Amino acid sequence: MAILTAARELLAEAGYAELTIEAIAARAGVGKQTIYRWWRGKGAIILDALMETGDNVEPLPDSGDLRADLVAVVRATVAELADPRLSATTRALTIETLSNDELAEQVRDRVLRPQMEAIKDRLRTGPLRPEINLDQAVELLIGPPYHRWMLRTGPLTDEYADGVVDLALAAFQK
Amino acid sequence: MAILTAARELLAEAGYAELTIEAIAARAGVGKQTIYRWWRGKGAIILDALMETGDNVEPLPDSGDLRADLVAVVRATVAELADPRLSATTRALTIETLSNDELAEQVRDRVLRPQMEAIKDRLRTGPLRPEINLDQAVELLIGPPYHRWMLRTGPLTDEYADGVVDLALAAFQK
Amino acid sequence: MAILTAARELLAEAGYAELTIEAIAARAGVGKQTIYRWWRGKGAIILDALMETGDNVEPLPDSGDLRADLVAVVRATVAELADPRLSATTRALTIETLSNDELAEQVRDRVLRPQMEAIKDRLRTGPLRPEINLDQAVELLIGPPYHRWMLRTGPLTDEYADGVVDLALAAFQK
Amino acid sequence: MAILTAARELLAEAGYAELTIEAIAARAGVGKQTIYRWWRGKGAIILDALMETGDNVEPLPDSGDLRADLVAVVRATVAELADPRLSATTRALTIETLSNDELAEQVRDRVLRPQMEAIKDRLRTGPLRPEINLDQAVELLIGPPYHRWMLRTGPLTDEYADGVVDLALAAFQK
DNA sequence: GTTTAATCGAGACGGTACGTCCAGTCTTATG
DNA sequence: CATAAGACTGGACGTACCGTCTCGATTAAAC
Numbered sequence A, B, C, D: 001m002a003i004l005t006a007a008r009e010l011l012a013e014a015g016y017a018e019l020t021i022e023a024i025a026a027r028a029g030v031g032k033q034t035i036y037r038w039w040r041g042k043g044a045i046i047l048d049a050l051m052e053t054g055d056n057v058e059p060l061p062d063s064g065d066l067r068a069d070l071v072a073v074v075r076a077t078v079a080e081l082a083d084p085r086l087s088a089t090t091r092a093l094t095i096e097t098l099s100n101d102e103l104a105e106q107v108r109d110r111v112l113r114p115q116m117e118a119i120k121d122r123l124r125t126g127p128l129r130p131e132i133n134l135d136q137a138v139e140l141l142i143g144p145p146y147h148r149w150m151l152r153t154g155p156l157t158d159e160y161a162d163g164v165v166d167l168a169l170a171a172f173q174k
Numbered sequence E: 001g002t003t004t005a006a007t008c009g010a011g012a013c014g015g016t017a018c019g020t021c022c023a024g025t026c027t028t029a030t031g
Numbered sequence F: 001c002a003t004a005a006g007a008c009t010g011g012a013c014g015t016a017c018c019g020t021c022t023c024g025a026t027t028a029a030a031c
Helices: A002-014 A021-028 A032-038 A042-052 A066-082 A084-098 A101-125 A134-151 A158-172 B002-014 B021-028 B032-038 B042-052 B066-082 B084-098 B101-125 B134-151 B158-172 C002-014 C021-028 C032-038 C042-052 C066-082 C084-098 C101-125 C134-151 C158-172 D002-014 D021-028 D032-038 D042-052 D066-082 D084-098 D101-125 D134-151 D158-172
Strands: none
Touching: A002 A021, A002 A032, A002 A042, A002 A084, A021 A032, A042 A084, A042 A101, A066 A084, A066 A101, A066 A134, A066 A158, A084 A101, A084 B084, A084 B134, A101 A134, A101 B134, A134 A158, A134 B084, A134 B101, A134 B134, A134 B158, A158 B134, A158 B158, B002 B021, B002 B032, B002 B042, B002 B084, B021 B032, B042 B084, B042 B101, B066 B084, B066 B101, B066 B134, B066 B158, B084 B101, B101 B134, B134 B158, C002 C021, C002 C032, C002 C042, C002 C084, C021 C032, C042 C084, C042 C101, C066 C084, C066 C101, C066 C134, C066 C158, C084 C101, C084 D084, C084 D134, C101 C134, C101 D134, C134 C158, C134 D084, C134 D101, C134 D134, C134 D158, C158 D134, C158 D158, D002 D021, D002 D032, D002 D042, D002 D084, D021 D032, D042 D084, D042 D101, D066 D084, D066 D101, D066 D134, D066 D158, D084 D101, D101 D134, D134 D158
């Protein structure tokens, strides 16, 4: 879809500040009305743009080595956040989410939940203390990188990702 | 300062969407120029509004009971995030931060670092495994609630705060 | 024709401002394309709507009393202009005419000329000074009411109509 | 005033169809809001543009020769109507007037009445039949040229102007 | 005690984007 | 096969704010 592509390009090139409906329409060669016909606003466009990129959430592999499996997924997440062009869409979506409750729900249900469920599924099989709350367990893996990314409190490297996994595992496992 | 009060009130009453420089000026009974004379933009105002509220970061108490001390601080953090009126300013600041690198640095240095340092200081004395990276340890306590708050993936209650602390402690301590 | 009826109704009910092609199509239960297939634009529709009303111009009666015959036709004209609902179509057509030369020619030839010719025909037989230019004579009867209607400079009553005729006759006759 | 000049130029160059608020703003180097701050809409701008041109209505001269005095004023009126560039503003104002009652009143009071009063004043002194209604008398001079201009039913020349005056005088005078 | 300078409120200004409406064209599916 | 339905590009609408820029009026300092 030309509109979603235009939105992604604008975000990658110039950031959220220059992502205007008019700019999207102009770049996509489309009338503004067409955009408003199909999307409620900028937030909805960004969400669809993100989903279309097809990070189609796949179940985590179960290699038998929990740490290895988690390292893979956390490294991937951290790497995406670390690349400004890749994370531009996520950043924009986060902004919209913060002042749009309806959008926030959709993002939660369509983007976040599937990702978190995929990790939960892997955690369920991997050996960990039975009393662990899986929701909180997932947040232990995702929350810290997200926090660091948003607030730029530290580097987002593979080593960091590994450290996050190790800490989390120490919490999960007996 | 009338301007910062006006900003806080507008955020509490109507949210970020209606926080405009003109609205702040009107409510504070001030000319727009006066605002621009002292602040670079909306973000700087919000930052000052937040800091003025005087959550002057104090060192965490050291009761000898690490869990109790951490529960206190995490519960307080979670409670503030859970209250829409209290967290409105933080929310607005987060939005600005996401599209303003300069502001992001200031927020990191003036708001976040002190809070995280305070927790780090307590962690340094409380008994935990020596190889723990303190920055990551703090993120383990703060990141998950922040993530949950921003993305509304679950309730922000005292029980949740306690769970976060327990998980983190399991990671820190041998 | 449903389309012309719809146009007339819209004009009578809401005036030129709300006469849009889309409104006409919607009210007539017709696709926009069907309208464009048969008419060049709004102006052409209004013209046809006006003509269909069938003020089929008839020759003026020649009762032998020139004043009586002219009073009849001028009163009728003035009465139609005085009624907002009746003159709505004429008003709309005038607007279109003013910014559409092609339409202006058609209006002149299909609407105006016949009406003026009818009056001219009666003037030819009625006793008047031979050197009178008939075109100007007709304008002397029609121009003032039209001017008064368009610019709302005075009432449009039967008495007024009679006054117009009397003045004109004073000019025509020796 | 740059805005009124821009409006006049656009009308002279391209006609009413291209007289948009945005075009006026662009040509005048002005924000749209500035226009809306001072004028209610296109009609009000055109009215002011017309008035600024300073056709400051002056009393008709009284040379003692009524025909000569009227010929002068009617010729001038007809000449202005005949020149497309000069009459573009009047044409545009007429269009607006036709679908804007409020504006119509202003045009009547600020533009038309003074012009008509000036002619009435001259008619009052010039020798004419006492029972003549002066309002209708003026319309007899102005209405026909206006009608001919709007509906393009004939040429607008000096000879025509003279003919109008002669017919009117025949009506006025004994 | 008067003059001068700085600061303030108020709000006009040139701009940019908003979200809506319609024009006129093009596409689809229905009868 | 023409039609209604309506999506499409395009462009103007009138509004909201942005950040800059005059304006007087009010204070405070300097003389």
